[in-house]
Amino acid sequence: MFSKILIANRGEIACRIIRTARRLGVRTVAVYSDADIGAMHVALADEAIHIGAAAAGESYLSKEKIIAAAGRANAEAIHPGYGFLSENADFAEAVEKAGLVFIGPSPGSIRAMGLKDAAKALMERAGVPVVPGYHGERQEPGFLIEQAGSIGFPVLIKARAGGGGKGMRRVDRPDDFPAALEAAKREAKSAFGDDAVLIEKYLIQPRHIEIQVFGDSQGNVVHLFERDCSLQRRHQKVIEEAPAPGMTQEMRSAMGGAAVRAARAIDYRGAGTVEFIVDVSDGLSPDHFFFMEMNTRLQVEHPVTEAIAGVDLVEWQLRIAGGEPLPKTQAELAINGWAFEARIYAEDPSRGFLPATGTLSHLRFPDGDVRIDAGVREGDSITPHYDPLIAKLTVHAPDRPAALARLTRALEQTQVAGTTTNLDFLIRLSRQPDFFAGRPDTGLIDREAEA
Ligand code: ADP
Ligand code: ADP
Ligand code: MG
Numbered sequence: 001m002f003s004k005i006l007i008a009n010r011g012e013i014a015c016r017i018i019r020t021a022r023r024l025g026v027r028t029v030a031v032y033s034d035a036d037i038g039a040m041h042v043a044l045a046d047e048a049i050h051i052g053a054a055a056a057g058e059s060y061l062s063k064e065k066i067i068a069a070a071g072r073a074n075a076e077a078i079h080p081g082y083g084f085l086s087e088n089a090d091f092a093e094a095v096e097k098a099g100l101v102f103i104g105p106s107p108g109s110i111r112a113m114g115l116k117d118a119a120k121a122l123m124e125r126a127g128v129p130v131v132p133g134y135h136g137e138r139q140e141p142g143f144l145i146e147q148a149g150s151i152g153f154p155v156l157i158k159a160r161a162g163g164g165g166k167g168m169r170r171v172d173r174p175d176d177f178p179a180a181l182e183a184a185k186r187e188a189k190s191a192f193g194d195d196a197v198l199i200e201k202y203l204i205q206p207r208h209i210e211i212q213v214f215g216d217s218q219g220n221v222v223h224l225f226e227r228d229c230s231l232q233r234r235h236q237k238v239i240e241e242a243p244a245p246g247m248t249q250e251m252r253s254a255m256g257g258a259a260v261r262a263a264r265a266i267d268y269r270g271a272g273t274v275e276f277i278v279d280v281s282d283g284l285s286p287d288h289f290f291f292m293e294m295n296t297r298l299q300v301e302h303p304v305t306e307a308i309a310g311v312d313l314v315e316w317q318l319r320i321a322g323g324e325p326l327p328k329t330q331a332e333l334a335i336n337g338w339a340f341e342a343r344i345y346a347e348d349p350s351r352g353f354l355p356a357t358g359t360l361s362h363l364r365f366p367d368g369d370v371r372i373d374a375g376v377r378e379g380d381s382i383t384p385h386y387d388p389l390i391a392k393l394t395v396h397a398p399d400r401p402a403a404l405a406r407l408t409r410a411l412e413q414t415q416v417a418g419t420t421t422n423l424d425f426l427i428r429l430s431r432q433p434d435f436f437a438g439r440p441d442t443g444l445i446d447r448e449a450e451a
Helices: 011-023 040-044 064-074 090-096 107-114 116-125 141-151 176-194 249-265 304-307 312-323 400-412 422-428 442-450
Strands: 004-007 029-031 046-053 078-079 155-159 168-171 199-201 206-217 222-231 236-242 270-278 289-295 338-344 362-364 369-375 390-397 415-417
Touching: 004 011, 004 064, 011 107, 011 141, 011 312, 011 369, 011 390, 029 040, 029 064, 046 064, 064 078, 078 312, 090 107, 090 199, 107 116, 107 289, 116 199, 116 249, 116 289, 141 176, 141 199, 155 176, 168 176, 176 199, 199 400, 206 249, 206 312, 222 249, 222 304, 222 442, 236 304, 236 400, 236 422, 249 289, 289 312, 304 312, 304 338, 304 369, 304 390, 338 400, 338 422, 390 400, 400 422
Parallel strands: 004 029, 004 078, 029 046
Antiparallel strands: 155 168, 155 199, 206 222, 206 270, 222 236, 236 338, 270 289, 338 390, 362 415, 369 390
16 A cells, blocks of 8 residues: 555545545645645645645646645655546646556556547447447538438537537537537647547437446446436536446346446556436336446546445555555445435536536535545635535445435435535435436426426
8 A cells, every 4th residue: 555645636626536535544735826825735735735726727737736846855656536637638747757657547548548539449348338429530511410410410510629518519400510510629629739529429318327447457347336426417427326226136237248348448547437428218127228438537526436336446456556455355245225326516407508617605414324535624615716616415225225224314404605516406306206216318307497
């Protein structure tokens, strides 16, 4: 095990990594920007190093400053968390070049999954079902509209470099295609510096079901079951659960097997998530799930998996990065109970989920039976510089109704003053009849908003 690691991140994920490191006797080094001098992750870490201005480009996204800080602190490894540099292959490579361990997959694995078009082509070759569509090189508008026609409308135009739900346009009719293509390309260019797109069949009312995978450097790969992340607003997850409602053993082993094949195809090491979209028009059926993308990092919603599988995924990450084999075999892993996670954000659901800011003059979380992953304390501020996540609330119970009741109660007992939040929205959502009955789909929130 390492004796000291640097955490190249901030907020809740930095705090969460510190907690496990401390339990394992690993010293932690935080990095922080001008905006985070008094931040919780800085207070929790054993050491903290200032790396620059508030703008992420000057601090949390600066490869050079972060690697220099690790050198200065004599850290042996860097944990990137999620977001920022976590899926940046050049960063992983630079970390290794500096003689440090990157707590994550190899630069080659990150690159293989970095672009959605190349990743889909690779997965097809590995025998993993992919969303029907065009994911080749050609980008001429005339050619793409022809492809859209043969795929059949509605289609989804997707930036190949996309992430966070950006650079996507649903197109229902051929006439709308040229303008949507232009808009998607414009958005992709400005958000990702790459305007290439792929075209997918747009699935109506599908579910998002993803599989947690883990590999070690000895070549072992396991999956830790599924998470259902179908409750989304603007293609971003809001409430996640594990296991997925209605999941059958047959479907789970088909999806788990496909995810393990995906990981093996890229010699995967560490924590990863293979995201699938599932056509549920005929129920959950093993020939109706399709690879969308793989996130080569720890995922925001990893606590629901930790709850049902009874493991600490950050501990697994640290052990594997240190060269140890996977702590458990597939046969030793089992699902226990049901878990939900809700993401509490400073945002205004009534204004298109516009991010909000403010100083948290009052902040109370429920005690007992609830896991709170917060990155802020009472008195801290949510600033416009970073993700406006306040906390993640995770509940675990023997079955889905009990877990959902616990989620609603925990949300009702949470108090936040000083900024607008999505708390009321989450409480309403936790009681929404289709969700309550175990029938989530990715369009549910938008339909509710229109109703
Ligand atoms: P990102 O990198 O932004 O996460 P994804 O490819 O994972 O992009 O897609 C984000 C979300 O968009 C999915 O979780 C799903 O809800 C929706 N989505 C993606 N592809 C399709 C599709 N072909 N049909 C319908 N919805 C889709
Ligand atoms: P996940 O796939 O892990 O559920 P998303 O696909 O929604 O999460 O996006 C990755 C996560 O990383 C999001 O929660 C997003 O807010 C967060 N994120 C993305 N970019 C940054 C960033 N620059 N700083 C902090 N968090 C970020
Ligand atoms: Mg995704």
